Amino acid sequence: MIERFGLASDLFGHLNGPLVLLAMLGLPLLLGLLGGALRPARSWPVALLGLLPLSALIWLAAAVAGGPGQSWTLELGSLVLHWRVNGLVLVLLLLTQLIVLASALYAPTYLRDVVHATRRSQAWFWPLLGLLAASLSLIWLAADLLLLYIGLELMGLTAVGLLLLPGKADALIAGLRYLLLALVGSLAFLLGVALLLGAWGRLDLAGLAQVAEEGVVLWVAMALLSAGLLLKAAAFPLHAWLAPVHASAWIPISALHAGLVIKASFFIALQLWLVLAPAAAVAATLVGVMAGAAVIWGGLMAWRAAKLKDVVAWSTVSQLGYLLLAFPLLVGSDPAVAALAWDGTWLQLAAHGLAKAAMFFATGNLILATGESRVEGLAGASRRFPLALLSFGIAAISLVGLPPSMGFTAKWLLLHAALAGDHWGWLAVLAIGTLLSAAYVFRVFRYSFVEDAPTLDFRPVPWGMDTIALVLALAALLLGLVAEWPLALLRGSGGGA
Structure with a gap:
């Protein structure tokens, strides 16, 4: 499993490590500071500058793609920091760049015309956005627990700062609640790191995989690490904070949080399990039970939710359950089952990230157009705002996982993994989750296509905001037709065929 995450000690190559870090971490920070100083009122300057990190990523992909990946160290006195990049990291970096760029393009019009953000809020939005992109990239590239902790803390504090930007009472309450829970999760994670460091004297993941031994210390450390990360990821039953946070957040921030932030905690948790406890099948089954409960409970709550943003937020709880199925399908599984589950898990993560960001953008457009936050208030939207509804x-x-989308390909692989491993319980979870997803989606369309709705004073949606939602939605759909490309990257990282 170490090779799948690019952690093998024999992957040192010709990459210029400091240049990679400057491009992936420094460039987003620089652009964020520039945005804070200029406060762009149009999207085209953002689009031009957004090409810089994408260009840097293309350069990195050309240097790494086709091989098992590369790793390097950065020495700061007596402190040695470990880094890596491989096909999986490239997929996650690309997902981050796309969703961050979409949020940045959506933001100028949204901040100016929709929420009428103050100059101070606009000035803070851009540096925080750059810091969030850098902290996420740090998590994808980090190969030791110290860097992962730093990235996790920066990401959490930046997400809180973004949630507080609206300045309203409900946003402050939700943001501070999220901060409190994030700090609790960070404390648990830090205690787990301290136990591992005290027991084996090292923090690099490749080294820990070689020296860590099963026993009470390892299990207690893994329990603390997992609890902290699953709390940050809003995994059932630690999910209660998620819906209130999205209810008060600005739309671009909700898209970032659902599309990327909670995925980072999941990525760290799964990585630690596969590196340090790859045979803990019983414990992984318990996580699988949590996954099944998340899929069903989140789907039911989304189906019952009265507000449109709550539907999308509870959908996130449900969809995260599909990712948590990676634990019982990967940990302690047969290599053939693990290979299928590996591909399906990361495709599901990417598909959900793109689709959920698109859905939040489309939701914001529908709320802006109708002036209604309730699902029932969408009556007549199909006639007046077909593009926003099409994106949704x-x-x-x-x-839902319908062909030819990438979500379908991901669920198909997870289904094959469950069948190959005789995991009939997880197969039932996938089936029930698909039906529940269809139920809450069609509930939204049921109200949108009410033909005898009264004529209301609708507000036109700027074409750029509609376009961003549509492009992301089409990406989640059409990438299913070329899924072999991300799969080739994942298998190049050791994921197996």
Whole structure:
């Protein structure tokens, strides 16, 4: 499993490590500071500058793609920091760049015309956005627990700062609640790191995989690490903070949080399990039970939710359950089952990230157009705002898992993994989750297509905001047709065929 995450000690190559870090970490920070100083009122300057990190990523992909990956160290006196990049990291970096760029393009019009953000809020939004992108990239590239902790803390504090930007009472309450829970999760994670360091004297993941031994210390450390990360990821039953946070957040921030932030905690948790406890099948089964409960409970709550943003937020709880199925399908499994589950898990993560960001953008557009936050208030939207509803529907195709979307390909692989491993319980979870997803999506469309709705004073949606939602939704849909490309990257990282 170490090779799948690019952690093998024999992967040192010709990459210029400091240049990679400057491009992936320094460039987003620089652009964020520039945005804070200029406070762009149009999207085209953001689009031009957004090409810089994408260009840097293309350069990195050309240097790494096709091989098992590369790793390097950075020495700061007596402190040695470990880094890596491989096909999986490239997929996650690309996902981050796309969703961050989409949020940045959506933000100028949204901040200026929709929420009428103050100059101070706009000035803070851009540096925080850059810091969030850098902290996420740090988590994907980090190969030791110290860097992962730093990235996790920066990401959490930045997410809190973004949630507090609206300045309203409900946003402050939700942001501070999220901060409190994030700090609790960080404390648990830090205690787990301290136990591992005290027991084996090292923090690099490749080294820990070689020296860590099963026993009370390892299990207690893994329990603390997992509890902290699952709390940050809003995994059932630690999910209660998620819906209130999204209810008060700005739309671009909700898209970032659901599309990327909670995925980072999941990535760290799964990585630690596969590196340090790859045979803990019983414990992984318990996580699988949590996954099944998340899929069903989140789906039911989304189906019952009265507000449109709550539907999308509870959908996130449900969809995260599919990712948590990676634990019982990967940990302690047969290599053939693990290979299928590996591909399906990361495709599901990417598909959900793109589709959920698109769905939040489309939701914001529908709320802006109708002035209604309730699902019932969407009556007549199909006639007046077909593009926003189309974006919502295309994103829903991937979330439900219908062909030819990437969500379908991901669920198909997870289904094959469950069948190959005789995991009939997880097969039932996938089936029930798909039906529940269809139920809450069609509930939204049921109200949108009410033909005898009264004529209301609708507000036109700027074409750029509609376009961003549609492009992301189409990406989640059409990437299913070329899924072999991300799969080739994942298998190049050791994921198996």
